[in-house]
Amino acid sequence: MPPDPSADDRPDRRKLTDLELKSARPSLDTVRDTPRRPIYAILENIRSAYNVGSMFRTADALHLSRLYICGYSAFPPHKMITKTALGAEHSVPWEKQADAPALARSLQDQGMQIAVLEQTTDAVDIWDADLRFPVCFVVGNEVQGVSDELVAAADLCLQVPMMGVKQSLNVATAFGVVGFELARRWGLGKDEG
Numbered sequence: 082m083p084p085d086p087s088a089d090d091r092p093d094r095r096k097l098t099d100l101e102l103k104s105a106r107p108s109l110d111t112v113r114d115t116p117r118r119p120i121y122a123i124l125e126n127i128r129s130a131y132n133v134g135s136m137f138r139t140a141d142a143l144h145l146s147r148l149y150i151c152g153y154s155a156f157p158p159h160k161m162i163t164k165t166a167l168g169a170e171h172s173v174p175w176e177k178q179a180d181a182p183a184l185a186r187s188l189q190d191q192g193m194q195i196a197v198l199e200q201t202t203d204a205v206d207i208w209d210a211d212l213r214f215p216v217c218f219v220v221g222n223e224v225q226g227v228s229d230e231l232v233a234a235a236d237l238c239l240q241v242p243m244m245g246v247k248q249s250l251n252v253a254t255a256f257g258v259v260g261f262e263l264a265r266r267w268g269l270g271k272d273e274g
């Protein structure tokens with residue numbers, strides 16, 4: 082008979098309290114002074130300000146170097162961003178840029194690898210990607226995706242494998258999956274540039 086996984090079997094297990102969780106986090110000042118991972122992200126024409134806020138929250142967790150908020154994407158200060166970012170818009174360095182493809186080309190000229198998240202004819206699964214740091218990943222509009230111009234300019238295209246009936250993920254979800262995989266790879270010291 083398999084053991085009964087009742088609460089009595091693990092009397093010491095409990096959820097951490099809000100206070101315990103919060104006291105383990107660095108202060109805003111400490112975060113600002115801590116070296117960041119060489120991972121950047123471009124948000125191109127994101128329609129929903131809630132999605133932008135959600136990506137701020139994930140970017141904070143990942144300690145990303147910078148968010149480039151491009152095209153008509155909403156940017157802070159914005160009520161809807163705050164609702165999902167929950168203050169992370171203050172801890173993540175960000176800047177507004179009008180033209181995402183022009184920005185990507187200029188970052189490439191500075192030695193950054195541009196990795197577009199999009200399902201293309203030559204996209205590689207994120208788990209198998211040949212990454213080089215510093216890297217800047219790009220997410221696109223909820224309906225149109227990343228612009229053709231930026232897809233053409235990218236060093237590589239990354240896809241998150243889809244196993245169900247839907248063809249794509251919510252943009253903020255794709256941002257999280259890929260962001261954590263890039264952070265994991267950097268942590269492994271694999272393919273460091």
Ligand SMILES: C[S@@+](CC[C@H](N)C(=O)[O-])C[C@H]1O[C@@H](n2cnc3c(N)ncnc32)[C@H](O)[C@@H]1O
Nearest residue numbers: 198199220221223226227240241249250252255
């Ligand atoms: C909802 S998708 C855009 C629409 C998508 N092209 C479609 O046909 O459903 C929004 C953005 O999320 C990212 N994304 C979503 N699912 C993805 C996946 N499976 N692989 C890579 N990126 C993905 C891409 O950056 C994309 O531009």
